[in-house]
Amino acid sequence: xxxxxxxxxxxxxxxxxxxxxxxxxxxxxxxxxxxxxxxxxxxxxxxxxxxxxxxxxxxxxxxxxxxxxxxxxxxxxxxxxxxxxxxxxx
Numbered sequence: 869x870x871x872x873x874x875x876x877x878x879x880x881x882x883x884x885x886x887x888x889x890x891x892x893x894x895x896x897x898x899x900x901x902x903x904x905x906x907x908x909x910x911x912x913x914x915x916x917x918x919x920x921x922x923x924x925x926x927x928x929x930x931x932x933x934x935x936x937x938x939x940x941x942x943x944x945x946x947x948x949x950x951x952x953x954x955x956x957x958x
Contacts, residue, residue, distance in 0.1 A: 893930060895928070895929060895930075910930065914928065920934045
């Protein structure tokens with residue numbers, strides 16, 4: 869049988885499992901699921917040097933801190949115009 873994306877899976881349960889959150893790094897596939905992007909998007913960002921990854925033998929791992937910083941930077945960039953008081957137009 870085929871799995872439907874809308875059906876609950878073990879993978880979606882693992883995302884909210886606190887025990888899974890103590891890891892220092894995630895595979896590209898795991899990081900992509902957590903960010904809700906395709907793994908290819910992350911591979912492209914890694915290849916372009918915009919996303920740090922660790923290579924251990926034939927595996928690429930994305931450190932947790934890298935994902936956290938990515939989110940923090942996106943939030944900072946989105947809230948920066950509000951912190952400056954709106955637009956720069958005089």
